[in-house]
Amino acid sequence: MPLPFVSPSRRGFLAGIGAAAVGITLTGLEGCHRGPPGKRINFYNWDTYIGKTTLKDFKAETGVQVDMSLFSNNDELFAKLRGGNQGYDVIVPTNDFVQRMAQANMLEPLDHAKIPNLKNVSPDFQNPPFDPGRKWSMPYTWLVLGLGYRKSKIQGVPDDWKWVFDSPQYKGRIGVLAEAGDLVRLVLKYLGYPMNTGDPVALKKVEDLLIKQKSNIAVFHDDNGQDLLLSGDIDIVIEYNGDIAQVMREDKDLDFVVPKQGSQISSDCLCIPKGAPNPDLAHEFINYLLDAKAGAEISETIRYPTPNAAARALMGADYKDNPVIFPPAAILAKCDYATYNGEALSRQYEDIITRVRAA
Structure with a gap:
């Protein structure tokens, strides 16, 4: 993290x-x-x-x-x-x-x-x-998950999860998390479902959406999304606010936003x-x-x-007073903690991402 x-x-x-x-x-x-x-x-x-x-x-x-x-x-x-x-x-x-x-x-x-x-x-x-x-x-x-991005490469403020989950606009320049539970929950949030649901219909939609989007994704990263963004390997990435705050001190072209749908705290x-x-x-x-x-x-x-x-x-x-480190209260109100709902659901999340990555 x-x-x-x-x-x-x-x-x-x-x-x-x-x-x-x-x-x-x-x-x-x-x-x-x-x-x-x-x-x-x-x-x-x-x-x-x-x-x-x-x-x-x-x-x-x-x-x-x-x-x-x-x-x-x-x-x-x-x-x-x-x-x-x-x-x-x-x-x-x-x-x-x-x-x-x-x-x-x-x-x-x-x-x-x-x-x-x-x-x-x-x-x-x-x-x-x-x-x-x-x-x-x-x-x-x-900490809160959001989108780190390079301002000179992205049109406007990308305050919507669709730019990483449901759009080809930044094809080949997108980084998403590898950790299964986090990734599944964020897609659930984007699709309008409760973030910790085990609803099989909702989880099937998550899997289908990620498989559809996979060709646009450059990397499933293991908590080094800020490095990839800083080096220019990608232009938009799902990352934690603190990670992006670190590299913003090195590169003024970088920024961070929590999408309007809310996120995982x-x-x-x-x-x-x-x-x-x-x-x-x-x-x-x-x-x-x-x-x-x-x-x-x-x-x-x-x-x-x-x-x-x-x-x-x-x-x-x-x-x-840094809004990247401490996002506005109005957006934090739309964020939820992840909850552990049993081994079976955790394995189901992991299986979904395994299938997505193998697709």
Whole structure:
């Protein structure tokens, strides 16, 4: 679900600073280190989704080394942990996968007494519908999907999902998400159906529309749509607001809009997976990430909207008043959280996108 001042691309960021310098590994299991308890923890995170100095600052404060390995989407995260924890202490699933993993007994309940910085979180995120009482998760970011685009290549503001789902106008210059659930839900939103429906008629229309549109789509991307847009490989892409906000600092010809039909709002969360080797240190790390100063440093880097009210208060107007990072309330009112509605429906979404991509 996202950085850098160092480089406009995620791969460039890792190459530019040296992955080892901040404890980043590019693989999952291979990146887990199982050092003595109290010495290091393993953090499984999205790419470019941490502050420039966060891990170094945490080590300086606590003496704990954080080894961060990377996943590209929630499906990959879920698959990695489905067969058992391979050494991870803290993970960053999106809200519907918090539900899915909790129901599958893949998460440890959180001890709020060990996370006093929960007080910094905005009331809007203290008791979310996907995790009442914050039993399983703490909020890391929130985000909304929309269309990133190159202004010089697109006619007007593309504030309609039809430009990526139902039109040949930008044939060969369109990027869409690879993650099955997100893509299906956005098409449902465009077609006027409830975004989390399992209605077979609606899902058949989603599949048919995507198969029809497939010849116009250049790429199904794994959370690197902003890089493809920045490099000129595509001109319009489904991406998260924070990802596009990052590259807009590099290229003034780029912009972002949430289509008029509304979209999917999400929250990426901090969780402790079942069987975490160092649960006390995991709580300590989560509490650190919810610190006001640490949260502000993360937000300044990744450009995602923060649920941390204390951190937001420390930010400048270019962040707090940025309509890409914080879209207007009127359009957010048309956005819905994804919900987990059982393994059968999740597999059905995945099967739809598998058939679309094979068509």
